[in-house]
Amino acid sequence: MKIKRITSLDLAEITEIEKVCFSDCWNEHMLCRELELPQALYFAAEHKGKIVGYLGGHLICGQLDITRVAVLPLFRRKGIAAALFKEAAEHCERITLEVRESNAAAIALYKKIGFKEDCVRKNYYSAPIENAVLMSSDRTRQ
Numbered sequence: 563m564k565i566k567r568i569t570s571l572d573l574a575e576i577t578e579i580e581k582v583c584f585s586d587c588w589n590e591h592m593l594c595r596e597l598e599l600p601q602a603l604y605f606a607a608e609h610k611g612k613i614v615g616y617l618g619g620h621l622i623c624g625q626l627d628i629t630r631v632a633v634l635p636l637f638r639r640k641g642i643a644a645a646l647f648k649e650a651a652e653h654c655e656r657i658t659l660e661v662r663e664s665n666a667a668a669i670a671l672y673k674k675i676g677f678k679e680d681c682v683r684k685n686y687y688s689a690p691i692e693n694a695v696l697m698s699s700d701r702t703r704q
């Protein structure tokens with residue numbers, strides 16, 4: 563498995579991952595605009611030349627705010643998301659994210675790789691309405 567920076571050439575594959583992994587998926591146009599932002603930092607995990615997972619967010623003043631992390635169902639529980647976070651951590655001092663309170667898989671992942679829960683934001687998500695757990699991982703704290 564190889565981790566690489568995402569480029570516009572990867573847009574079609576990332577769009578497919580979005581469709582499979584999220585109900586509020588980003589389309590190719592949205593992804594394209596996202597990747598063009600100067601603060602965008604996105605990585606893909608490639609297996610046999612095919613992108614099977616990706617992660618990214620906005621890097622501002624050393625802090626990476628995660629917008630997306632997803633791994634195709636067939637490739638889950640193989641350490642791919644953890645490897646993507648490890649790569650991202652090389653490029654920042656601190657990582658922050660929010661996650662639906664019911665997303666047990668993601669919360670288990672974040673805790674395993676050293677994220678701490680900072681607070682809960684009530685009714686942050688819509689469709690369905692749900693609380694967000696805000697978490698962060700600090701290089702100096704690890």
Ligand SMILES: CC(C)(COP(=O)(O)OP(=O)(O)OC[C@H]1O[C@@H](n2cnc3c(N)ncnc32)[C@H](O)[C@@H]1OP(=O)(O)O)[C@@H](O)C(=O)NCCC(=O)NCCS
Binds near residue numbers: 634643645665666
């Ligand atoms: C959350 C997600 C990204 C995890 O990706 P992954 O590549 O399977 O995660 P990893 O294999 O790196 O998992 C590392 C550890 O996290 C924990 N973990 C991951 N998935 C888990 C699950 N379904 N149940 C319990 N623990 C889980 C485990 O501790 C795991 O280590 P282990 O397999 O040795 O027990 C993936 O399930 C996914 O794409 N979900 C849909 C999209 C999503 O919810 N994104 C997050 C939005 S905030």
